Amino acid sequence: MEDQQIIELFWSRDEAAILMARQKYGDFCRALSQRLLGSTRDAEECVSDMLLRLWSSIPPQRPKSLRAYMAKITRNLCVDRWRSGANGLELKELTAELEDALPGLPSAESEFDARAVGEVLDGWLRGLSVEDRTLFVRRYYYGETVRSIAEGRGVPEGRLAQKLMRLRASLRRALEKEGISI
Amino acid sequence: MNERSLRLLTSIGEIGPDLAEEAAGEMGQKSKKKRGRRALFATLGSVAAAAVLIVAGFYLIPTGHSGGFGVDSQDGPGSYVFYEGPILPLTLREEDGSISAQRTVTLDFSGWDEDRAEMRVLDSYVLTNTSGEDRTVDVLYPFIERFYDVAGKRPKLWLGGQELETSLIAGYYAGGYEGAWEGTIGGDENEGSVNMNYPDSWEDYRDLLADGGYFDAAVSPYPDFTGVTAYVYDLYDPWYTLAEGQEATSPVLRLGFDLDFSKTRLLHTGGFSGWTVDQKAGYMEYLYHIPRATAAAYQDDGRRTLIAVGEDPGEPKLQGFTSTQDSAQPMEAGATVTRREVDLEAYLRALAQEAYAGYDGLEGRPDFETVFGQFKLWLITDGPLAPEPRERYVDGELRFSEAASLDRVMWLEAKITVPANGSVTLTAELTKEGSSNPYASRHSIAGASEYELATRVGSCLTFTGQSATLEDAGKVELVRQNFGFDPEKGQKTVDLTEEIYFLAVRKAE
Numbered sequence: 001m002e003d004q005q006i007i008e009l010f011w012s013r014d015e016a017a018i019l020m021a022r023q024k025y026g027d028f029c030r031a032l033s034q035r036l037l038g039s040t041r042d043a044e045e046c047v048s049d050m051l052l053r054l055w056s057s058i059p060p061q062r063p064k065s066l067r068a069y070m071a072k073i074t075r076n077l078c079v080d081r082w083r084s085g086a087n088g089l090e091l092k093e094l095t096a097e098l099e100d101a102l103p104g105l106p107s108a109e110s111e112f113d114a115r116a117v118g119e120v121l122d123g124w125l126r127g128l129s130v131e132d133r134t135l136f137v138r139r140y141y142y143g144e145t146v147r148s149i150a151e152g153r154g155v156p157e158g159r160l161a162q163k164l165m166r167l168r169a170s171l172r173r174a175l176e177k178e179g180i181s182i
Numbered sequence: 183m184n185e186r187s188l189r190l191l192t193s194i195g196e197i198g199p200d201l202a203e204e205a206a207g208e209m210g211q212k213s214k215k216k217r218g219r220r221a222l223f224a225t226l227g228s229v230a231a232a233a234v235l236i237v238a239g240f241y242l243i244p245t246g247h248s249g250g251f252g253v254d255s256q257d258g259p260g261s262y263v264f265y266e267g268p269i270l271p272l273t274l275r276e277e278d279g280s281i282s283a284q285r286t287v288t289l290d291f292s293g294w295d296e297d298r299a300e301m302r303v304l305d306s307y308v309l310t311n312t313s314g315e316d317r318t319v320d321v322l323y324p325f326i327e328r329f330y331d332v333a334g335k336r337p338k339l340w341l342g343g344q345e346l347e348t349s350l351i352a353g354y355y356a357g358g359y360e361g362a363w364e365g366t367i368g369g370d371e372n373e374g375s376v377n378m379n380y381p382d383s384w385e386d387y388r389d390l391l392a393d394g395g396y397f398d399a400a401v402s403p404y405p406d407f408t409g410v411t412a413y414v415y416d417l418y419d420p421w422y423t424l425a426e427g428q429e430a431t432s433p434v435l436r437l438g439f440d441l442d443f444s445k446t447r448l449l450h451t452g453g454f455s456g457w458t459v460d461q462k463a464g465y466m467e468y469l470y471h472i473p474r475a476t477a478a479a480y481q482d483d484g485r486r487t488l489i490a491v492g493e494d495p496g497e498p499k500l501q502g503f504t505s506t507q508d509s510a511q512p513m514e515a516g517a518t519v520t521r522r523e524v525d526l527e528a529y530l531r532a533l534a535q536e537a538y539a540g541y542d543g544l545e546g547r548p549d550f551e552t553v554f555g556q557f558k559l560w561l562i563t564d565g566p567l568a569p570e571p572r573e574r575y576v577d578g579e580l581r582f583s584e585a586a587s588l589d590r591v592m593w594l595e596a597k598i599t600v601p602a603n604g605s606v607t608l609t610a611e612l613t614k615e616g617s618s619n620p621y622a623s624r625h626s627i628a629g630a631s632e633y634e635l636a637t638r639v640g641s642c643l644t645f646t647g648q649s650a651t652l653e654d655a656g657k658v659e660l661v662r663q664n665f666g667f668d669p670e671k672g673q674k675t676v677d678l679t680e681e682i683y684f685l686a687v688r689k690a691e
Binding site for chain 1: 186187188189190191192193194195196197198199200201202203204205206208209264296298299328330331333334376377378380452573574575577583587618
């Protein structure tokens with residue numbers, strides 16, 4: 001079934017929408033959750049929670065990409081779950097790596113503007129080559145390991161690790177260029 | 183866990199669904215090299231949305247960028263956000279009037295693609311000795327790079343058909359610093375040094391290398407902190423207790439020191455989520471977020487480390503608050519704090535070795551002593567131990583990764599002998615990434631890659647002639663240039679007489 005048809009099922013409050021969404025992208029979201037949290041049980045619970053959120057957010061939402069929307073909800077749930085006590089070795093690794101991308105430490109009075117950060121991130125990503133952009137998103141959005149990406153692309157892992165280091169430095173520059181505090 | 187990193191990670195979750203979908207589409211594809219088209223800025227609208235911030239009625243866009251698509255006819259190098267610097271000419275450590283050079287540069291795009299935008303360069307010199315005696319000279323081949331990128335980007339030098347063994351000499355950071363809003367329209371009043379101001383034109387490198395002082399500094403001994411005592415404070419096992427009815431939305435410990443800033447500086451190894459300093463009152467404070475559930479919840483041992491250099495600042499003051507907001511209430515909180523005295527050199531060396539080990543182990547990376555030496559130089563030049571630290575570094579974080587990611591000029595040095603009344607051919611082989619720009623501007627084209635070639639900058643050699651040859655292999659379209667190449671008419675080799683040449687290309691249709 002096409003994504004838009006599934007979304008129409010949600011809009012018509014047909015519970016088959018949940019089944020179809022789960023059938024189509026449940027494994028994708030479970031794998032994402034498993035990667036980020038490292039726990040099968042937590043991953044299953046995240047997917048269940050995600051489907052509930054999906055049901056309660058469509059309508060009013062009408063996502064253009066159902067997979068991306070489901071992945072975003074799953075990811076947010078994983079981060080919330082990690083913050084409240086779940087394991088999250090990969091999330092720990094990701095946050096450690098992203099320290100390279102942080103602009104200068106703000107004063108205590110500086111305010112974090114998530115929307116401004118999101119806008120700069122979006123613009124920065126769109127300025128990258130497709131190869132670099134998908135590398136960054138696969139690593140820091142989907143939590144895919146460098147090794148897995150390298151195997152998929154058929155390139156040495158070390159080269160991608162170097163490239164990611166460079167991308168983090170580039171992101172930091174972009175954030176600083178826009179005067180962003182985090 | 184670093185709260186700020188988590189914020190950034192969370193923000194990454196807010197990227198456009200098309201970007202998330204694009205990457206998801208690539209996942210699961212096995213051993214298939216993805217060669218997508220560069221976005222070519224069809225999405226310029228959203229890029230501009232990211233670049234344009236509206237503050238107090240000002241449209242803040244990077245100066246020099248018109249936001250339009252056109253490129254004016256000005257025949258000068260472009261203005262780029264991601265600037266890679268020019269290809270620089272060979273030089274000698276000591277000027278030698280009996281050595282002259284004929285230079286031939288090949289700009290090879292046969293392996294070029296949009297994603298990598300790397301041009302292969304063969305920079306060849308016929309070095310002629312006009313004296314009646316053999317001359318042994320130290321040749322220096324300069325290149326602009328960051329430590330992070332040296333592995334894989336380090337040029338190779340060939341003498342005849344033999345690859346030369348070279349040693350690497352690293353210059354200090356080639357740029358400066360600026361305020362958060364400098365370089366933006368309406369932002370000139372906010373001067374400062376909180377952000378990096380990287381070199382963004384060839385003139386920056388020309389000026390840097392003009393008098394030889396930059397190179398002299400590069401071959402000077404690095405600072406040595408042996409014998410300097412530092413006081414290391416390790417903080418761990420944070421705790422807090424809430425009074426009845428009290429809620430901690432973001433529990434935080436404030437760690438304060440009474441300091442005479444002229445006598446004591448504080449450093450830290452990261453993990454703090456903010457800081458305040460009051461130089462007049464002689465007080466510095468760090469914010470230390472306490473995990474809300476347990477330390478394990480954050481996969482974080484909760485350990486933070488502060489290092490005091492100079493006069494002993496004594497014990498820190500610890501105060502707990504329910505959050506960092508103005509409405510925060512004091513609460514009962516604390517942490518275990520241990521204190522020890524260390525030798526600053528040995529302590530920093532151990533930290534740096536740990537960070538260096540985290541580097542990818544590719545061949546060609548700078549040796550540890552060079553990276554560590556430049557890190558120490560950064561500490562006392564611009565960093566938290568400088569006489570006047572840049573605003574960016576006032577918090578005292580030991581940013582090893584910062585020192586590794588700064589643009590700098592480096593040289594490969596080799597000793598060669600040029601026979602009496604004879605010549606040798608020395609060739610540098612390198613890849614050069616193009617400068618690029620996410621914004622269309624008057625002086626650059628979004629999506630194009632621009633390469634610059636300097637003919638004399640920083641060189642003490644006497645050149646008898648220079649020429650450049652283009653090997654475009656039909657891969658690239660020349661967008662703008664001042665070389666004078668005209669591939670359609672077969673004009674692929676030109677003599678070089680100007681100080682700087684530029685060539686912007688994009689994928690040939």
